[in-house]
Amino acid sequence: MLRRLLPLLLSGACSLSQAAPHITPDRLQILANEPFWLSLGHYERGTLGGWRSYVDDDEYFLAEHGEKDPLAELRATIPALYRDPALGDRHPQCLYPARTRWLRDQLSLNDLPKVNCAEFDTWYNDIAPHSTVLVFPAAYLNSPSSMFGHTLLRIDPVDIDREGSPLLSSAINFGAYIEGMDNSILYAWKGLMGGYPGLFSLMPYREKISEYSRLENRDLWEYRLSLTAEETGRMLEHVWELRQIQFDYFFFDENCSYRLLELLEIARPGLELTDQFPLTAIPADTVRAVKDAGLIERIDYRPSREHELLARVAPLDSHEQGWVQRLAEDDTVLQDGEYLALPAERRALIQDGAYRLLRYQKSGAERDAATADRSYRLLQAINRNPPPRLDVQRPLLPEDGHRSRALLLGVGNRGDRAFAEYGLRMAYHDLLDNLDGFPLGAQIELGELRVRQYEGNHWQVQQFDLISIRSLTPRTRLLKPWSWQVATGAERVLGIDGKERLAGYFNGGGGFSWSLGEGLLGFAMGTVRLEHNRDFAAALSPAAGFDAGLLWRNAAGNLLLEAQGDYFHNGEVRRRLSLSQQLELSENLGIRMSAQREFSQWSSPETEVQLQLRWYFY
Known part of the structure; x- marks a missing residue:
């Protein structure tokens, strides 16, 4: 907090400082509760009442407890704006241009001292903000930080479409700040648990183009927003206030997309975009929220280097x-x-x-x-010998796919027992879900819980998956990617006495996929599994196995035929053959029919059939 308080301490000793006007307590309280002031402080209501700021950095606040007291922060800000102009770039007017502008307008502070903010003015004029573009780099499964996609903002100068290039524009990005070289698993875990600070950054847009469409081979979607030059400028003033200011960073809620929605609420007060995401903020969902708010004027598509290559060689x-x-x-x-x-x-x-x-x-x-x-x-x-112009077919807009959260309701039989099954998946997409807006062979699921009710009112947790990712990318003559999968959670497995056991597991594997025809994928992978099962003597029992099958996109929906096996070190052998078909009733409603046969070295085979209704929402 010293950096922010130092100008106040220095100016307090200076005889040239001006006195701040007296404002009644009632007026201060009204201003402190204004949505725009709360947005500037990134405040939200605490679970037990009161306020807390998403900003995790004392440097941002002028009041001692400003992170949880919007009124105290307001009281500290107003007199700070009247400090000695000799402070120059360290003056609160220079450090907080968005606060300054708003308070000057709200309170008619026409007697504010004139301060030379040379550093801010140079920065602002170099960017020359006039319009805003929301950029969505599509999901990239081979990077844990990018498997849900990403969002950033591009700030364009005037007449960018006629007289300049977007590559010369600036990009506002929010992301995790990582020191050192954490491996992918550690990165994913720390991102889930808030182990990294989040920072805003502003950089040339051409650098982000290179990073996403070239290095990571991700398609870019550019959504030109209807923000005015004044609204874009107001947002950029706040970005200046957030330089090197740390936030907590979480992959699923307090992430890139959520923070950028907050910036849009600064640009155009009253949008209330963040209220729609109390639990998770999946990038595609936030883009949909921006579209539903009527902010999008035009959409441009930049295919990745991989898609350009595939489009060029497709006629060969x-x-x-x-x-x-x-x-x-x-x-x-x-x-x-x-x-x-x-x-x-x-x-x-x-x-x-x-x-x-x-x-x-x-x-x-x-x-x-x-x-x-x-x-x-x-x-x-x-x-x-120039080739004809390359024409890459634009895929379906990512925000037009199914909603991210799903409610599951099923009925079925296991052996001679009937059951009803109830489930909830927090996010996002599996191999059988409606494919519109998603690539064939991609699966990212988080937080899926399924509970069964058997005859006789016997209830049991059937499955709880923390995370399940599958990437079935077909090999071609020119590109030879690996296919892989990883999953962890708890699921019911066949036990020694013929009963099902709830066992914790971690499963991973790698192999290859092939395109066998239009909309038809074949895949084969070797797998490894670690399982915690009370039927086993060891706390963790390893197994090697296989996973192979066919995935077919057909007129009704998606069909998956799959064979799996696990061979444990203690002699247990499990195999499963399953067949599932999803019927797409609408974009956000489907019926899934499934049948599977399970085999175990220690118990009799079991057959299960199920009919499941899936409703995608939120």
Whole structure:
């Protein structure tokens, strides 16, 4: 707090300071309860009453307990604005331009001292804010921090569409600040538990374009907002106030998307966007909230480098894609007689595909002379024989997919026992859910609880999954990604005495997926499992196994045929064969039919069938 208090202490000793006007307590209380003042302090109602600020940094507040007392912070701010102008860039008017502007308007503070805020003025004028674009980099499963997507804001100067390039604009980003090199598992855990501070940053938009669409191969969606130049400027003033100010950061609620919604509430008071996300703030849901508020004027799509490559080579047959691969590895193929015998229009596609493949393979790698020379010679060939304009088909808007939370209601039979099943999934999407707005073969589920009621009013927890992620990305002639999965939680398994046991588990695996036709994926993975089961002598029992199957996108919905097996070190062997089909009744309503047969070394086989209604909401 010393940095913020120092100007006040210095100016308090100066004879040139002006006296702040007297404002009645009633007027101060009214202002302290104004939504805009509460937004400037990032206040929310505490669980037990009172206020607390999302800001986790004493440097931000002028009052001793300003983080939990909006009135005290207001009382400290008003006289601070009258401190000695000689403080310059350290003056509270310079540190808090958004507060200053609002209080001057609300209280008609026409006698405020004139302060030269050279640092702020230079920063603000360099950005030249005029309009705002909400940017949504789509989900990227291979990065734990990006598996739900991300949002940021782009600040454009005037006439950006006619006289400039968005690459010259600035980007406002909120993210976890990470020191050191935490591995992916530790990163995910600390992100869940709030183990990282969150910070706002402002950087050139071209850097974010490079990071997301090039290095991480993520599509970018750009939503131009209807904010006026004044509203955009007001928001940017508040961003200045938040420089190097720390917030708590949580993946699922106090994250990038939630913080940016708060900025939009600063830009246009009265939006009340954050009220819609009391528990989780999934980026696609926050984009939908912005659209529902009527803020979006235009949507632009920037495909990732991977999608551009796939679109370019899509017209080529397997033999021609082989030329793409060879040419990317060795540009002397350009002089090969067999290659030159190909029609010029096919060579144009092959050369452009080879160049894009080479750039894709080198994404994120250090520049080397050999690659640069090979790229240059490919570009020369492309210029001599240019391909047709690349047209990447725009996919369905991500915010137009199903809602993130789901209620589950099922009925079925297990053996000779009937049951009803009730469930809730906090987020987000599994392999069988409505595919609109999602890639085939992607699954991210969090916090799924299923409870069963058997005949005789016998209730039991059937399953509780903390997290379940599956990435089934098909291999092609040119791209050869891994498929993988990871899940942890508790589930019912067959026990020694024929009864089901609730066992804690961690399961992971890796392998490959293949496209077997339009909308048809085949996959095969080796798996490992750690299980805590009271039937086992060890506290944690390991198993090796397999997971293979077919995923088919058909006219009715999605179908999954899957075979799984686990071979434990203690001799227990489990296998399961399952078949599930989801029927899509509407965007947010589906019926899922499933049947499975389970086998265990220690108990008799069990057959289960179920019909489940799934309602997607929130």
